[in-house]
Amino acid sequence: MATLRQAQGKLLMLQVSRTPPTAAGDRWQSFEVPFAGESMSLLDGLIWIQRNTDPTLAFRCACRVGMCGTCGVVVNGREGLACRTMARDLLDGGARVEPMRHMPVVRDLVTDGSDFYAKLRQATPAAPNPSDGVRLAVVDPDTPERRAVDPQRECIYCGLCYSACTVAGLDEDFLGPAALNRAFLAVLDERSGSADETLDAVANERGLWRCHTMFECEAVCPKGISPTLAIQQLKRRAIVRKFRRLFGRGG
16 A cells, blocks of 8 residues: 555656657657556556557566566667566656567557567478377476577577677678577477578578677566577587587587
């Protein structure tokens, strides 16, 4: 109750990027949103604006609990999920809310992720379908391979790492952190039988060798994943395989 009483009268000041610009030609539009308490998120504020102030404001959301990854935005210059960004942390200085970077803007905070998802597919060639009668593989959770991929498999493909990646902004052909993290999972999955094909797809100048190891992707991941770690592991595997082939040891 004390929290609710303290929240009364407080306003959350939001500046939201509008595409196309407002009728006055402004890119930024300011909104005052009533602060509803400690559990209020930025997404709650955007929903309030749409319902009470401007129904034309466009943004995406689905689960509202940080699992689907659809509400990704840039808040005060840093990528984050709107549903996981708490309004209480934005009260003092307000917030500037923009769409994710390196993706075409459809409207306001909505971006077109077609290229992002296409790169996910490019990084992981489809594994051959097993023939009829093949038993499902049993994956032991205690194997080193499974322990290595366990943290990385939590990716929800929200695109925040891609938006934060400087290299993705400079080179439109770069596959990006999420795609390379997905490739890492495929390479370590012995069931797929396509480890070599996947490594061939990413061990090039548009994949592994374009990453500058700046950890920007890791800094914004809402699931605490380090795509940089996955990329470094893939680089090591690619180099080892190259030496084995050069010196006739297979691999």
